[in-house]
Amino acid sequence: NAGVTQTPKFQVLKTGQSMTLQCAQDMNHNSMYWYRQDPGMGLRLIYYSASEGTTDKGEVPNGYNVSRLNKREFSLRLESAAPSQTSVYFCASSFGRGAYNEQFFGPGTRLTVL
Amino acid sequence: KNQVEQSPQSLIILEGKNCTLQCNYTVSPFSNLRWYKQDTGRGPVSLTIMTFSENTKSNGRYTATLDADTKQSSLHITASQLSDSASYICVVSESDSSYKLIFGSGTRLLVRP
Numbered sequence: 109n110a111g112v113t114q115t116p117k118f119q120v121l122k123t124g125q126s127m128t129l130q131c132a133q134d135m136n137h138n139s140m141y142w143y144r145q146d147p148g149m150g151l152r153l154i155y156y157s158a159s160e161g162t163t164d165k166g167e168v169p170n171g172y173n174v175s176r177l178n179k180r181e182f183s184l185r186l187e188s189a190a191p192s193q194t195s196v197y198f199c200a201s202s203f204g205r206g207a208y209n210e211q212f213f214g215p216g217t218r219l220t221v222l
Numbered sequence: 223k224n225q226v227e228q229s230p231q232s233l234i235i236l237e238g239k240n241c242t243l244q245c246n247y248t249v250s251p252f253s254n255l256r257w258y259k260q261d262t263g264r265g266p267v268s269l270t271i272m273t274f275s276e277n278t279k280s281n282g283r284y285t286a287t288l289d290a291d292t293k294q295s296s297l298h299i300t301a302s303q304l305s306d307s308a309s310y311i312c313v314v315s316e317s318d319s320s321y322k323l324i325f326g327s328g329t330r331l332l333v334r335p
Contacts, residue, residue, distance in 0.1 A: 112265070139321060150226065150311070150325030151266075158321065198265050207253040207315035211323070213265030 109134050112214035114199050120220045121189045129184040129217050131199030137212075139205045140182035141166075142174060144195040145216075151198065157182055158205045189221045224249040226326035228312050234332045239302055243329045245295040245312030253315040257286050257297045260309040260328065269297070269310075302333045 115130045133140065138159045143151040153166030157176040171193060173185045182201075186193060197217045202209040226247045235241050247255070254273045258266035270279040270286040272295070279286050283300045299306055312326040 141321070148327055150327050151323075152325075153322070156321060200265070202321075205319075205321040207318050207320055208271075209321075210256075210268050210271070213267070215263070215265050 111135065112199055112201055112212055114197075114214040114217050116217060117215065118218050120222065121186075122222050123190060125189050126185065126187050127189065127219075128186075129197055129199075129219075130181070131183065131214060132181045133199075133201040133212070133214075134180065135201060135203075135212065136179070137201035137203050138179070139202045139209070140176065141200040141202075141211060142172075142182070142184045143198045143200065144168065145198060146195050154184065154197075156205075186219075189219075191221045193219065194221045195219060224314075224316065224324050226312050226314050226324050228310075228326040228329050230329060231327075232330040232332070234334060235302055237302060237304060237333050237335050240298065240300050241302060241331065242299075243297045243310050243312075243331070245297070245326055247293050247295070247312070247314045247324070247326075249293075249314040249316055249324050251317050252290065252293075253318045253320070255286075255288055255295050255315075256313045257284070257295075258311040258313055260311055262308070266311055299331075304333050304335065307331060307333045 141156040142154040155174040199214040200211040257269045260266040272288045285298045309328040311328040
């Protein structure tokens with residue numbers, strides 16, 4: 109099992125460009141999440157999907173959109189990138205949405221917006 | 223405001239030595255607390271999970287403690303190895319039914335030969 113995979117690993121964008129970060133999991137998990145990690149700060153939730161067909165905003169959703177394409181895949185889109193979106197993005201998944209369901213993280217995408 | 227604070231921010235120790243990392247939280251309600259290990263360039267991986275009623279949980283050379291009264295946790299690493307070099311993140315869950323996690327900013331540990 110590959111677990112949670114993310115593409116690309118690295119990306120450099122210019123201000124105003126758009127891109128989609130891809131995430132897939134092969135653990136038959138129901139819930140999926142997108143986080144961002146900035147220096148000196150804890151991970152912050154951008155969006156999550158409790159189950160296939162549903163998505164909800166997290167703590168920092170502005171400037172992002174998501175799509176839960178199917179049970180395996182959850183993508184994050186930046187429509188018009190801004191320098192403030194320079195960060196490391198992590199996708200995670202869990203079997204359920206309760207507190208005892210461990211979240212498994214992908215390797216991350218390092219995004220730089222110039 | 224729900225917060226998780228970790229100390230120290232960074233730590234350097236010699237291989238074979240022990241160390242203890244601290245976590246203080248002000249999250250309420252409280253469901254459980256996890257310690258994650260994050261290697262450079264990788265995603266976090268769970269080491270331990272403790273509920274309100276648990277005081278200690280071990281995973282090999284890693285031992286986590288929890289004092290729910292003072293809202294403090296610690297992660298003790300015994301006989302450190304070079305592979306222990308990583309960031310260690312304290313994460314608190316608000317309630318049993320919630321997906322929401324409150325992350326600390328981590329302690330960056332460097333183990334030197």
